[in-house]
Amino acid sequence: MQTHRTDLSIAGLRLALETEAPPAELGVDERYGAFLAAGDGEPDIRVACRFGEPAAPEGKPDYTAEDIWSMYAGADGSWTAVITYPSPDGAPRPPALLSIDAEWSNAVLTEKRAPGPWRSVITAGAAELLIRTRLVLHDGLVMHGAALQVGEAAVILTGHSGAGKSTQAMIWQEAVGARPLCDDRAAIRPDAGRWLVYGTPWAGTAGIAVNACAPLAAIIVLEQHTENEMTPLSAAEALPMLLARSFLPYWDAALVGTAMGSALSILQGVPVYRLRCRPEAAAADMACARLGLR
Numbered sequence: 001m002q003t004h005r006t007d008l009s010i011a012g013l014r015l016a017l018e019t020e021a022p023p024a025e026l027g028v029d030e031r032y033g034a035f036l037a038a039g040d041g042e043p044d045i046r047v048a049c050r051f052g053e054p055a056a057p058e059g060k061p062d063y064t065a066e067d068i069w070s071m072y073a074g075a076d077g078s079w080t081a082v083i084t085y086p087s088p089d090g091a092p093r094p095p096a097l098l099s100i101d102a103e104w105s106n107a108v109l110t111e112k113r114a115p116g117p118w119r120s121v122i123t124a125g126a127a128e129l130l131i132r133t134r135l136v137l138h139d140g141l142v143m144h145g146a147a148l149q150v151g152e153a154a155v156i157l158t159g160h161s162g163a164g165k166s167t168q169a170m171i172w173q174e175a176v177g178a179r180p181l182c183d184d185r186a187a188i189r190p191d192a193g194r195w196l197v198y199g200t201p202w203a204g205t206a207g208i209a210v211n212a213c214a215p216l217a218a219i220i221v222l223e224q225h226t227e228n229e230m231t232p233l234s235a236a237e238a239l240p241m242l243l244a245r246s247f248l249p250y251w252d253a254a255l256v257g258t259a260m261g262s263a264l265s266i267l268q269g270v271p272v273y274r275l276r277c278r279p280e281a282a283a284a285d286m287a288c289a290r291l292g293l294r
Contacts, residue, residue: 008129009211010138011187011198016040017122019049027119032127032201034211039221045130047107049122054097054110057082063251068125069249077102085124087114096121104134128202132187133249139262141190141246145219147186147197148178148206150293154197154214156186158245159222166206167279168222170233175281176288183208185247188216188266195270218271218291225276228283230290238272239263 006023014037023029026049029036045210057080061070072080081098096111107130111121120126132142145158146169157165157172172178184204186197199210221233221241233241242263249255273290275282289293 007037007040007041007043008032008035008127009133010035010127010200011142011189012191012196012213013044013131013138014041015045015047015127015131016043017049017235019120019216020051021049021113021120027123031119031123034209035201041255043133045105045107047109047122047126047130049120050108050110051113052110053112054095056095057097066184068203069129073251074102078180081126081129083121083126083129085121087119093121096126098126098129100130104130104137128185128200131200132247135187135189135260136188136249136255136259139258139265140187141259141262141266142185142187143219143242144181144184144245144247145176145186146171146204147181147199149181149212149214150178150217150288152214153217153291153293154181155217155287155291155293156188156197156219157222158241161224162224164224164277164279165222166204168277168283169206170285171279171281175284176265176294178284179210180206180208181210181212181214187266190265193265216270217293218273220268220273220275220287223274223276225278226274228277228280228286230275230287233272233274235264235267238267242267242272 004022006017057072062073063071069081069083079100083096087093094112098109100107135274145156147156181199183206185200185202195216196213197216198213201209203209
């Protein structure tokens with residue numbers, strides 16, 4: 001049977017999917033179209049996608065993430081993820097099994113293919129799990145926030161739910177001509193002595209997922225307020241905020257340690273500010289003037 005290879009480029013990492021079905025049948029084109037990579041270069045992560053009834057791991061999981069997926073540790077440092085994302089129409093579907101080596105460079109995805117309209121779990125969370133964990137091994141992080149490019153540099157707007165991230169992102173686009181890179185998950189990784197922020201395919205309610213990157217000028221923690229004020233945060237103040245808004249590999253203590261080291265390195269090279277503001281253009285103008293962005 002013919003094997004199809006589909007490559008994705010996300011946050012500077014190349015993920016190669018090898019499967020019996022063409023990418024359109026898996027739903028890859030629909031979800032990851034902007035991130036399809038040309039050629040057949042050496043991948044950072046190789047995934048063999050197989051169809052069939054996956055065998056459930058023995059024992060209890062070492063970590064469970066909100067009943068969406070569970071992680072089982074192998075004696076050799078490998079991991080097995082049981083993924084229970086719902087189908088595109090919200091209906092439950094049989095669990096899929098993702099077996100991953102210790103380096104997070106090779107994986108095997110086994111899932112039962114459903115009749116009729118169907119989308120592989122690779123597009124519903126498995127690829128994200130692989131990319132954001134492998135990114136930790138490249139000294140990077142995936143952070144919950146909206147990334148906006150202003151001129152040649154970019155900022156990440158983050159904050160608690162309801163802090164006004166989506167509203168401010170729209171205001172920045174109109175007020176200062178910001179180009180949105182993503183509206184929910186931003187990838188950060190080092191490059192030649194600087195930090196880059198990448199758009200990712202995992203969009204939020206606005207559906208923004210741009211395959212592009214820019215130097216990261218600042219991380220801005222938003223808070224709704226009656227006045228506009230912007231204050232710098234020390235590394236000690238910013239670290240818990242950054243970690244609370246990052247997607248960390250909690251199932252692996254060593255990887256968490258690596259991720260925390262990356263967070264500290266980011267704070268050494270990227271300023272973090274608290275922006276208390278009203279939902280108005282003046283807040284965006286003030287922030288960009290403070291950062292020297294236009």
